[in-house]
Amino acid sequence: MRIQALLILVALLAPPLSPARAADDAEVKRGGYLAIASDCTACHTAPGGQPMAGGLRMASPLGTIVSTNISPSQEHGIGRYSFAQFDRAVRHGIRGDGARLYPAMPYTAYAKLTDQDMLALYAYFMTAVRPVETSPEHTRLPFPFNMRLSMAGWNILFLDSGTFVSDPKHTSEWNRGAYLVQGAAHCGSCHTPRGFLMQEKSGQPMAGSALGGWFAPNITSDAISGIGGWSVEELTTYLRTGHAPGKAQAAGPMAEAIDASLRHMNEADLRAIAVYLKSVAPVRNSADSRPAFAWGTAGDDLPSIRGVGLPGNLDEMTGPQLYDAHCASCHQSQGQGSFDGALPSLFHNAALGRSRADNLVMVILNGLRRHPDVNMPAFGHALSDIQLATLSNYLTSKWGNPQTQITAKEIGTLRAGGAPSPLLLLARGGMLLIAILLIVALVWWQYRRLSKRQPQAIDPAHTPGE
Template sequence: MAKMMHSRLPDRITLLGAFCTSIFLYGTASAQSDGSTDRGAYIAVTSDCVACHTAPGGKPFSGGLAMKTPLGTMYSTNITPSRTFGIGDYSEADFSRAVRKGIRKDGRNLYPAMPYTAYSYMTDQDVHDLYVYFMKSVQSVESAPSKTSLPFPMNIRGSMMFWNVLFRNDRTFQPDPSRSSEWNRGAYLAQGPAHCGTCHTPRGFLMQEKSSKDLSGASLGAWYAPNITSDKISGIGNWSRENIKTYLKTGHIDGLAQAADGMGEAVEHSFQHLTDADLNALATYLATTKPVRDPADGEVSRFVLGKPTSSADEVRGGRPIRSDDNPNISGAELFMGNCASCHNYRAQGSRDGYYPSLWHNSVTGASSPDNLIATILFGVDRHVSDAEAFMPGFGGKKTDATQLNDSEIAKLSKYIFDTYGRKNVSVSASQVALIRHGGARSPLLVLIRVGMAAGAILLALGCFWRVRKIVK
């Protein structure tokens, strides 16, 4: 449940560059490093450890990142070598058990917000090198992050034992002898350290990954991780391997897609720092995954929908910013007042591609409105190769001049879909409100409570019947 439910994916530059970047970005501090430390630094980057275990403004790997999930808010832990607040007293066996089996040193279960179901595929050597890196090179942080406190009964960590019996993988990655070494390397990265399926694979009733629909897209609360299978309509089957590599390394392809939120973080902290060899391996694997088609996508790929259209003639001369003094303001007016200055009056984006086109765009061509709504609400802030991709969010506080309400964002989103992307996508103010507050809640918590209450009632009735029988 985790990166799975709040966001995030994984991978690549040169190996030396990755090591230097990890040392600079992640506060490593060892005067001398051996091969295991260097390899471990690269594995930490590949696994995107920093994204979840570093809170905004916090020290690297010191935890405290709040992750909103359908079952409540979880906080990442301190994984620096602090013996008091981190993992400093973990043996290598303790570390391996936590990373691959989701069990802490004290024997308590981790929640699958830490993607141990994917890390379980990691080799013994990679886990060893990762352990050496954290113990020898990561700076110790002597502070305790906020503790996870889920509502009853999910706060009973022991319940994860039963979940693990049903859904945890207990085998390291097994290469496919019929495939090339490059393909197997890509499969290992995607299934293991980079944990692509954690975000991009839909979840079942018990929040387990649906293996039959691997990488076919999943809701992450406010955001949606799209289908990245090789299907030519719903997935990325029409992308070249060079397209896939470029997207992983930069988070952007003109006329196709751009990364935001979790994927933007994965590109920023992980993918852009991986070697060209590993990027090629990932691209090779992703290009050959089992295709999964979503019937809602029809027969047209989300990457080719839409065309340049101008609304300037309809709204020129007005004040198309808010609906405060015009409750009947149109989607075209909202677009011209809030979007056209960057994305251009025909929504073709800027010439240099910094501001993307809104047609031939994976977000506006999708059958789900979630990512367009989330982009308008929360914006984009991605740093790659010393460049920043930025878009302000329009869902701030009501006192903000640029804040749009749920109805306005719904109207704007509907206009963008109908004009520049997939027509007839349903968008409502209630959908915007749901995404504004983190997405849909899981019914699992309520159902478990109902089941426990029913069990308690049955137990009480059984005891009452037994007592009456004894009395008689």
């Protein structure tokens, strides 16, 4: 009898204890998954460095921004951050000491995260990340951008600090996709065009944007300029593997996003992302006449170079000569790649079919290294800007979009990391005063606009034309 009573007592006591414990573990695990989906490690880890210890140098049009240590170190990291401070940093761009963060930290996207997910992220960072006792170098941007307070004005203009509101008109899959794309996975921070003050243009989500040399293409649902011609399955496969056979493969920043983040996400989430993308309001670029993946057929120009000696000045090499010397060993004489798909064909390949050659040139300059063993060498040292222009123009006219041409001068700009921000030129050109006046005018304009606007649910994809 006594034992029975004891057992009953244990049974009565146990439930409130164990489920609470289990919920904690589950929360930390969910936080870990969110950290992967949000790709915190990618930016907060230096090449070869300790996870979350910061120190990654990010080139921005305004100068180099260095990520900080967000491991739970008391002294060097965020170990002393309360939940409220953590939340202010991640969703509002305000550091523990009150200073403003630069939007290189994608808090404008993370602002969409729900309170519940923020709690899970915090639990993960405080309990499951190993503290690292080092401080990375400080960010030093040129005047006037070294004044972090200037970001306060920027935030008034551009930080839409409402969390995600699901749209009952859509399925739960679509809503999950929208939440991930707009929030954690911050696709727009690369794919949405930016305005004069580096803000994402809220009226054209996912319409394509330059990223220091690379170009994150239009991934709206448009059938010609965007991914309208991709199936949900193709998109899901691309997000998981970086390959959509006969369409595109990921290089540069997209390859990094896939390797560090997307390929670790579960299939249902990737599918939800694809389903949502297919509904993003189409944006057509008038320069595009067919989908980027739909150009070209196999073919070669080998007869034109057979028995012809190389010119004394290698800058005078022809496109077929350059292709034969550097690329044909892998991509094959007719541009057909390998049958098993490990080496892509160069026709029916978005890299050659877009109406700008940026990514084609960037991949030739920098090569392509991805796990597990996808590897293309870099040709930045081997080829001059003139040779690169000849080769790129040959490739697009032979197997891609023949209207896409690039000059040696433009290649020089890509090699140097892309076009500098007009904002920096303006500020540097002694026209700071004009910039400030402009910001004041914009704040005023935004204020007037906001005060006129009716309150509404936040759903950028469905409120175009801002």
